[in-house]
Amino acid sequence: MSTLKKTATTAEKVNETDLQIHGFRQTRHNRRLELVEDYVELIADLISKHGEARQVDIARELGVAQPTVSKMLKRLAADEMIVQRPCRGVFLTDKGTKLAKHCRERHSLVETFLVALGVPAEVASIDAEGIEHHVSEQTISAIKKFLNSDGASKN
C-alpha cells in the first residue's frame, strides 16, 4: 500500500515529486497556449505575405473548418490579441504582434536546429510545429549556442 507516502518523508523524494509536478503543470500551461500561438503566428505570416488574414485562409492553412476559426478568432479578440475589422480580415494588436514575433523567431530557430541536427526538412517542419511551444528561454539559448558553434566548426 501507501509506499509513496512512507518514502516521501525524505527531503530528496519530496523534492523529486515537486519537480515532477512542476514539469507537468508547466506543460499543461504550455498546452493551453499552443493554439493561440499557432494562430497569431499564422496571422502574422498571412499578413506579411498577402497583406491580410482572412478566416478562409486561416482555416485552409490549419486544415480546420471555417466556424472553428470563427470561434477561435473571437477568443483571440477577447484576449486582445487581434481586432476584427468587418470585411477586412483580422489584424494583430500590439500584444498580438509581440507574441507573434516571439513565436515566429522561436519556431524558426527550432526548425533550423532540427535541420542542422540532420532531420529531413519536411520532418523538421512537422516536428517543429509541435515542439516549439514547449521550448523554454534556457533551451532557446542552448540551441543558439549550438547553432553558432556548429556553424563555426564548419568554417
Place this chain on the structure above:
Amino acid sequence: MSTLKKTATTAEKVNETDLQIHGFRQTRHNRRLELVEDYVELIADLISKHGEARQVDIARELGVAQPTVSKMLKRLAADEMIVQRPCRGVFLTDKGTKLAKHCRERHSLVETFLVALGVPAEVASIDAEGIEHHVSEQTISAIKKFLNSDGASKN
C-alpha cells in the same frame, strides 16, 4: 482580396500549403495522444518504483484532482492500455506496456539530449515533458547520432 487563391495556382504554392496543413494535422494528432502517453509512462514508473499505481499517487504526481485521474483511467481501460483491479491500483496491458516502454525511452532520450546541449537539468526536465510527444522517429535517430558523436568527441 483573394490573393492566396490567385497565387496558389502554381505547383510550388499548392505544395507549400499542403505541407503546412500536414504539419498542423500531425501536431493535432500528437496533441490528442499526449495525455495518454504521460499516463502510461507515469503508471509504468510508479509500478517499477512502488509495485503499484494508485489513483491518489497518479493524481499527486500529475498535480491534478483525483476524479480527473479516475475519468482518464476509464478511458485508458476502454483503450485497453490498462486493467483496473479493484483495490489494487491499475496495471498495464501488453499494449500499454509497449507504449510505456516507447515513451519512457523517448522521454529519457529527449531529456538527456537537452542536458547534453547545455540546458540546466531542471529546465530540461520540464521542457522534455512537453517536447517528447512531438519528436518523430527521424528526429529520435538524429538525436541518437548527435549523442553518440558528442560522447565520442569528449573522449
Place this chain on the structure above:
DNA sequence: TTTAAAATATAGCAATGGCTATATTATTTA
C-alpha cells in the same frame, strides 16, 4: 465486529476545440 480512515466513483459544472448545417452579411458581376 463495528468504526474510522482511505481510496475510488459519480454528479454536475465549465472551458476548449472540433464538426455540420444553415443563416446573414459583403462584395462582385451582370
Place this chain on the structure above:
DNA sequence: TAAATAATATAGCCATTGCTATATTTTAAA
C-alpha cells in the same frame, strides 16, 4: 440596381480535460 458569389456568423452537436462536492466502497483500527 438586382442577382450571384464569397465571406462570416450562428446554432447545435460532440469529445476532451479540468474542477468541486458528495457518495460509495475498501481497508485498517479499535
